[in-house]
Amino acid sequence: DAGVTQTPRHEVAEKGQTIILKCEPVSGHNDLFWYRQTKIQGLELLSYFRSKSLMEDGGAFKDRFKAEMLNSSFSTLKIQPTEPKDSAVYLCASRGQGAADYTFGSGTRLLVI
Amino acid sequence: GQQVQQSPASLVLQEGENAELQCNFSTSLNSMQWFYQRPGGSLVSLFYNPSGTKHSGRLTSTTVIKERRSSLHISSSQTTDSGTYLCALVNNAGAKLTFGGGTRLTVRP
Numbered sequence: 001d002a003g004v005t006q007t008p009r010h011e012v013a014e015k016g017q018t019i020i021l022k023c024e025p026v027s028g029h030n031d032l033f034w035y036r037q038t039k040i041q042g043l044e045l046l047s048y049f050r051s052k053s054l055m056e057d058g059g060a061f062k063d064r065f066k067a068e069m070l071n072s073s074f075s076t077l078k079i080q081p082t083e084p085k086d087s088a089v090y091l092c093a094s095r096g097q098g099a100a101d102y103t104f105g106s107g108t109r110l111l112v113i
Numbered sequence: 114g115q116q117v118q119q120s121p122a123s124l125v126l127q128e129g130e131n132a133e134l135q136c137n138f139s140t141s142l143n144s145m146q147w148f149y150q151r152p153g154g155s156l157v158s159l160f161y162n163p164s165g166t167k168h169s170g171r172l173t174s175t176t177v178i179k180e181r182r183s184s185l186h187i188s189s190s191q192t193t194d195s196g197t198y199l200c201a202l203v204n205n206a207g208a209k210l211t212f213g214g215g216t217r218l219t220v221r222p
Contacts, residue, residue, distance in 0.1 A: 003155075004155075031208050033209070033210070035212075042212055042213070042214045042215060043199070043201075043210075043212035045209060045210075045211075048208065048209055050208065055208075056209065091155070091156070093156075093210075095208065099144065099161060099203070100146060100158060100161030102146070102156075102158055102210070104148075104155040104156040104157075105155055106154065106155045107155060
């Protein structure tokens with residue numbers, strides 16, 4: 001089975017740039033999540049979609065972060081404009097029917113300079 | 114305040130020793146899930162544990178809802194157990210995960 005695919009694996013951006021991270025969930029999974037992981041804050045929820053509908057939009061991240069899910073097999077996370085404090089690992093996960101059926105991608109490591 | 118707190122933040126063991134990782138939560142719980150993350154790697158689910166005790170090889174998870182805690186026991190640790198262990202509270206809709214800060218485990222040969 002294909003897992004969750006995230007691209008790119010690494011991204012370096014200059015402050016003020018726009019970057020787009022991509023995620024392909026596990027086929028058939030209805031829930032999709034974007035998380036940000038840093039050493040200080042740990043894992044923080046950015047966005048949560050159910051059947052392509054936005055269910056939760058992490059309040060602190062609304063300003064410059066926008067996640068979209070135009071079809072059931074593809075999601076993007078846009079950060080505009082980027083700031084150095086956005087440097088982190090961005091993880092995408094999808095969930096199937098089972099309560100424990102979460103699959104995480106390998107993440108995109110973003111460095112903003 | 115934080116809904117999910119893990120302890121210890123880090124732990125160093127000699128191979129063969131046992132480990133007990135703790136997770137405490139401050140809100141009502143639907144369920145608890147434990148994940149493992151290797152440095153630079155993705156999260157892998159270890160246990161989905163609404164309550165009681167579950168076993169998987171050398172791992173044991175125990176969740177006591179009324180005490181608002183969950184634990185992960187690793188017996189006879191191996192160097193390959195090194196990594197970060199994360200607990201996550203599953204909300205009532207059974208979807209969103211709220212993570213603890215993690216325990217970074219290092220097992221030395």
